[in-house]
Amino acid sequence: MNKSAAGVALGLLSLHFWLALPTYHGFITALMIGSVVCFYFRWRLLIYVGIGACLANLAATSYLKNVQLALIEPRNITIVGEVSSLLNHKKLDTLFDFVTSELPQSGFRSSKTLRLRLSWQDQNNIPVMKQGEHWQLQVRLRPPHGRVNSAGYDRERQFVSKGIHGVGVVISGVRLASGQHTLASLRQMVFDRALEHTESLSHQGYLLALGFGYRGALEARDWGLLRDSGLAHLMAISGLHIGLAIMLGWWSGGVLRNLFGDWPNAIWLPLWLGLTTGALYAWLAGFTLPTQRALLMSLVVLVLLRFRVVWPGWQILLLVFTVSLALDPLASYSAGFWLSFAAVAVIALAHAGGVRFEESSALKLHQRWLGKWRALLLLQLSLLVLMLPVQWLWFGGFSPWAPLVNLLAVPWVSMTTVPLVLAAIVLSPVEQVAMVCWQWANMTLSPVLWIAEWARGGWWMLADRTGSWVLAIAAMSVLLWLLPLRRFAALLVVLSSVALLWNQPFAPNGRQVTGVDGKQEHFKTSEPWQVDLLDVGHGLAVLISIHNRSVLYDTGNRWPGGSIARSVIEPVLKQRGQATLDGLILSHADSDHAAGADYLVDTFEPVWKRSSDYREDYLACVRGEQWQWHSLSFRVLWPPKRVTRAANPHSCVIEVKQEAGASLLLTGDIDAISELLLARLEPNLSPDILLVPHHGSRSSSTTTWLEQMGWLNKMAPKYALVSVARFNPWNLPSRDVHQRYLDNKNVSWLSTAESGQISLLINDQDVDVVRYRQDRKAAWFRPVLPVR
Template sequence: MQRWGMALAIMAGCWWGVLWPVLVCLLLALAAGRGRASAWLWMPVACLYGVWQMQTGLAQRLPDDLQGKSLTFTGQVISVPENQARIRFGRRQQEQHFTFETDDHPDWPGSHRIRVSSYDPPRAVNGGERLQVQLKLKAGRGLYNATGLDLARHDLAQGVAARATLKGVELLEPGAGLSHWRQRFAGAVQDAVASSPIAKGVLPALVVGDRSGLDNRLLADFQATGAAHLLAISGLHVAIVAGAIWWLGRLLLVPLCQWLWPFTRRFTQQQLAWLPALFVAAGYSALAGFSLPTQRALVMLLVLAVASLRRREVSVWNSLGWALLAVLLTQPLSALSQSLWLSFAAVAVIAALMMGHSGRRLMLLLPVQIMLLSAALFSQWSLLAPVANLVLIPLYSLLIIPLTLLGVLSGLDGLLEGAGAAVELSVLIMRWLAELSAPMGANLPLPTVTSALCLMAGLFLWLLPAVPFPKRLLPFWLLPWLTQSLAPLEEGQWELTAFDVGQGLALAVRTRDHLLLYDTGASWSEGSMARSIILPWLSRNGVVPDRMVISHGDNDHAGGNRDFAGSIPRLSGEPDRVPGSAACVAGDAWNWDGVRFSVLWPPEDRPAGNDASCVVLVEGKDWRLLLPGDISRDVEYRMLGQWPEVDLLVLAHHGSQSSTSAALLREVRPDWALASAGYQHYFGHPHRAVLSRLASSGVTVLRTDEDGMIVFRGDGHDNVPLITKWRQQHARPWQQPAGWRFW
């Protein structure tokens, strides 16, 4: 129990990054009693260790004065480079992404890990090479919304201090070390199955954890069926390899050793078989780059091996506790990683379910529990995950993974081709199951972390043979999930949600019973802002857009249009560039729940480009909102004398100098303005001249690049709007500068 307490204390220190949890742990240790206090005093020490590691990690991040600067570093590539061909700025180009560990630099002392991106590089970078590189640095700030990836937390958990764009590279020493050999293995596998794009993407992921060959559709197939865990070298893969070597060692190697070296006969065959099993498991984990799941598996195997040598039984809970504590002591900031939570939660669920269920029931119940946790962590339902895993786990465990590893070790391409054929079969099964499951999850809200834990607890209690209360009360565990929703609105009240989508625009205007989606953010070859941020937000809150307005056809406004059902009515200023949309024409209007939506621009003889943007006025009970898209000053001047006064103005064209004229501000007279722009983007939006005009007019500016997702609700108390800025009201330690704080 003590090891679990210490592990949880480290996690608390890392997650909160302040000192009050240390005081709580100290009080808990003192409350344990005089005889046990000395043992529990390790809890505040562990918590303080977590806080210290958090502050150390924050202090190592890129300093503000180096943001956007180009520096020359020497260092080594410590990851397998990811090579992809993508469409960027309208043309196809080669991209490469890798992790680079720098040597000491006078402008940035110490060694740092930098995640480097290279676009059409003059030469391909290889794993293990020592290089001299010129990097344009930027902080891994990322976007911040109620849903989607928190890049700042992700980078801190991975030990990445900054991100950068490669501007120049010079080879100092050829590739060597672990990452070099991992890349060689990945290349050999890809060459052996080059005729199968699916196998070429999946098999390197199973051998060395290289997922760069997975295209967007293939990755979506695994995610949609809850089988994405098969692509990461996890405890399952390591256990399969260790188990196979253990049996082979017990049957073949150990008897030979006992015949050659009589002193080994003091140990049983079961005990000696652990040595080759641990050795091979460590080698396989090294191929995976010692990812968190493989570290957990290695520690658990080591605990079991020690227990076997000492002829003691050890429970799964004890080995799991030792594994968690060992990982957190060596890599405390991994407590912020979703991989750690999913990996250890899976084993914890297995241990809990094993207490009262047979293996066959465990195969059914485990995927259900993991499905719930995955839905909360990764914002995607996989309702047929139990069925998919019943088929795919044995297929990968008994056929694909053994064939792949034997093919790599033996150099026989035929084995790899056989594994590739089995992978193609698995993908056919997944796509069939994904088609079946898509309608099933369409109307089910995604759970939050809290509601998912309640669902998992309720399901677990329901499966126990006996609980200390009537089982008819267990449906109450569903309430956090069934009741999760947005705050109710009154008749005539509206609420604007501005998503943080970088250099783009995505807005949701909600009335009491309806929702308008205005623009959808950008898209790229392997995803979109809509898929990663907007759709999970809609699903989590159980709402569906009643209408979409895509202001015009530029990617930063219309990119996510493809991700929404074609049955949703659409209006656009450029219907020829936005599939499935009708023309947006001045004079169009509709009413929802006492809120009027009016189209002010464009006219029938619409211009082209940004000036074709669909301009919408939202009028509620004493509150008005203007959504101008990307119109320029030309449209603003043409509409002079027709602009209404509003309370909130969304800045046109992200606050560029070409819009938001002084003449417009004199007519509109907003109290608040909202700019949706990328953080320190090279376009420089919102422009200084626009900010100066707004300041001169007494307008309060809200910015997604500084505030994250913004929620603005009209008709607040005392005629003051309710404004939620995500980076302030939902701030976390990793979004703040380093500094010791009690609260």
């Protein structure tokens, strides 16, 4: 069983390495042929690997076919289906999940189940929707898409893990049926009652997360607190809470069994009541991945107990891991899946290493309690150290305060808050009693959140270059734990030396120059530099980096509860280990270019700031200004003077170049008139890399601009970069503008809509281009977008 489960799991995980359909189909074919050979030679392990790979291939192929089916019409279509997400009628959600039962296909309506993520076009007139209701909607569908950068949130991967086949905008809708007398409507009804009972409570968002797995009531500040304190796993229905619910059901079943006396059918009442309680709690959570894992593991353990079969813990974990992947192979693209199984694996390893709650009658009461607290502390430290690789891979950092906060919070929340929340839900028909339970649960959260506040701001980001250190620390911790130091001292010393010396850089040679801040800066005469056009949707953010220091040109947009600065720029900088910015330049004042300035100034404290309008503590970014930063020269070409508020025509245009090297022209959103005037002022300007003005709008990149500038009276950049959102409502970039650039056969057109983040590594005149969607983060689920 062990080999078969491991083989199937390996085959299912092969989906994670599926980079392209043809490649993967060849891999599947090779596996199937290999399986036949292994069967002949009795190599059965690879047979199970082949079975798992075929299951993974089936799941991925089915997902891609459904994605294609969701895009049968480029125009508005009418679909029929059911609302599948829990919705808060007190806070009208603009986003909701919808499962179709009918959709048009080749001139007729087809019964096909697709899972869609939809939003209402009219944000001011959103009807009240509830889970389980049937609606007929007029929608405009698009493939699942999102921003692709070197760091930060990957929405496309999340869509795969949740099985979302399409996203779209709802134009109009009609309710067909209320969906009464279904489990979905029952869950919504219980949730609505909880909303009313908790409306006046200070910690409503946390209570709803604990009761229903609903996190829509948590604000950005709450998420920051949970991340910094390491409590994100606790303030939701996790595997821990499912286990607690099963224990409560088991205890209740034991009480009832004693009441029934010697009735033989009551002997297994604790088992079935425990599973039922856990299943009901998982149902309240919407059967999320952690709850599925916990419920399945509990089922395996209790069935083994029922039939008096003894399995080691790792064997149970392997079986549950394999079954979970077999039921949903796409779950491997979810962070929750790996965090859940990794945490259980660490707990099992800690138990094998001697971290146990010893119960001995020979010990005094205080000694037993000290032993329990010691075991809890060691368990939390084990989770902190051994979960580092998973935390780094998925979130880029960790909370060093998590062990201490969890040491106090986990027992308290598990023994007080969760039982009170469950009691409030069960007793929701008795309003007065339910409200008292909710109030008590709310009070029990106050000390936990007070403790968590001490850890606010304590999240430590780990740069990419620290990856080898993270893996080394985790590996050395396991080795020191499992291998006695006295017997394996030589081996541990050698491994420690290798870990310390791994990837250590040599000190660079170069010369000193004075930077814009007056400090001496170190660089080579022709050191490489890098330009990153970040994928920020509609907006602009360009990083110019050299010697692991950066200057940022524009900040992207912001929205209620978030911004590009927080979700894209900050993760990219911290992934590189950069805690500060050397400079910040705002081309003009439009929100899609400058809305994140305040956040970045507070977070990264740039040494200097420049703008083309009057801003406090900002230097001027107007024609005639120039400065040296490392080996790069910055020369401002436009606008001629500062203004009160810089609009598109006042965008700060900057030429960045290295002596005898490639040049970059940053253009912001200048319009045709600004281009004409600039062409007269700089008739010989011919950059190697050109940022296409105004996202490729018709109001810019005029024929005059492209033909009257540059060597031999024509601008001829080697690379034309355009920052634009996929499926934007303005249909940018303009086809005419795109064609003007393509008329020059030597121009490489690079768009963030097609390529995600675009990185150009420049060394003298050599430019290496990296497109993150195609070159670094290519995956079978990322749509192949046509070049525009």
